[in-house]
Amino acid sequence: GLAAGNYLVVTAPQNFAGGGALFTRITATGNDPAPDPDDDVNGDDNGTDLGALIGARPVTLSNGGxxxxxxxDNNTNLTVDFGFIAAGAAA
Known part of the structure; x- marks a missing residue:
């Protein structure tokens, strides 16, 4: 597993290239500030448009916390979520 610490979660840029799984998709958060991934809320879109990729603000992982x-399992954090919509669709 990962050591305790702060981590950045991002999508790989090739996902947005032609033929990629996210081609023609944008983050569902739009221009709104994305929620803090350390809020431990599942199902909220933590993604922010960073240009060539989508990323979340740093998430802090701790052993057993x-x-x-x-x-x-208190050693996993599955609450960093990204939501995507078709470009031009209302968020």
Whole structure:
């Protein structure tokens, strides 16, 4: 697993290139500020448009201090979420 610390979660830029899984998609957050990924809320779009990729603000991971609502394991954090919509669609 990962050591305790701060991590950046980003999408790979090739996902947005022609033929990529996210080609013609944008972050569902739009221009709104994305929620803090350290809020441990599942299902909120933590993505921010960073130009060539989408990323979340830093998330802090700690040994034994993570939410257990997803899988019962206090050493996992599955609450960093990205939502995508078709470009031109209302967020």
């Amino acid at each position: 993570e939410p257990t609502s997803e899988d019962g």
